[in-house]
Amino acid sequence: MAMASAPDEDFGIRPLVRSLPMVLLRARETSMQLFRPMLSDYDLTEQQWRVLRVLAARQKPLDVGRLAAATFLLAPSLSRILVNLEARQLVERQTAPEDQRRSLIELSEAGGELVNLVAPRSEAIYRRVEERFGADRLQALLVELHELADLDPSLPDTNGSNSNTATNGNSNTSAESKET
Numbered sequence: 001m002a003m004a005s006a007p008d009e010d011f012g013i014r015p016l017v018r019s020l021p022m023v024l025l026r027a028r029e030t031s032m033q034l035f036r037p038m039l040s041d042y043d044l045t046e047q048q049w050r051v052l053r054v055l056a057a058r059q060k061p062l063d064v065g066r067l068a069a070a071t072f073l074l075a076p077s078l079s080r081i082l083v084n085l086e087a088r089q090l091v092e093r094q095t096a097p098e099d100q101r102r103s104l105i106e107l108s109e110a111g112g113e114l115v116n117l118v119a120p121r122s123e124a125i126y127r128r129v130e131e132r133f134g135a136d137r138l139q140a141l142l143v144e145l146h147e148l149a150d151l152d153p154s155l156p157d158t159n160g161s162n163s164n165t166a167t168n169g170n171s172n173t174s175a176e177s178k179e180t
Helices: 020-041 046-058 064-071 075-087 109-133 135-149 174-179
Strands: 091-096 099-107
Touching: 020 046, 020 109, 046 064, 046 075, 046 091, 046 099, 046 109, 064 075, 064 099, 075 091, 099 109, 109 135
Parallel strands: none
Antiparallel strands: 091 099
């Protein structure tokens, strides 16, 4: 016999509409729906754009580990993305002079040209969001989200011990997150 469905409160958990992770995922999906068609016009995935965007913001080579952290990508995914971007000559890889085991990634000239081509359309989307949502509200939301992102991830759990669970193994400083 199937169990009758019960409201979230019956399980002692907040309703989904008040679940921070669920609302953040919904907002992320809504915002990405605005950008995906534009990125598709340039044959870019959102993850590829994230890599190009971070490299453009840094304006210097980054080692793969720092690039993974700054783009919130797992190393195996980033590795596949870099192979694709290298084949398209949008990024360049070089060996770190101080450690031959490390690779440094930087935006190529063609990658920089592509970022410059995409940027005005990306900014036009931001202007539409500001028109619909409000520029001041968007700025306030971004400030609040940065503060939320800067919270110590080892919040004490209900029994007083520290819950130090890593989401994807990437650590990110507030300076890194504010640049991307």
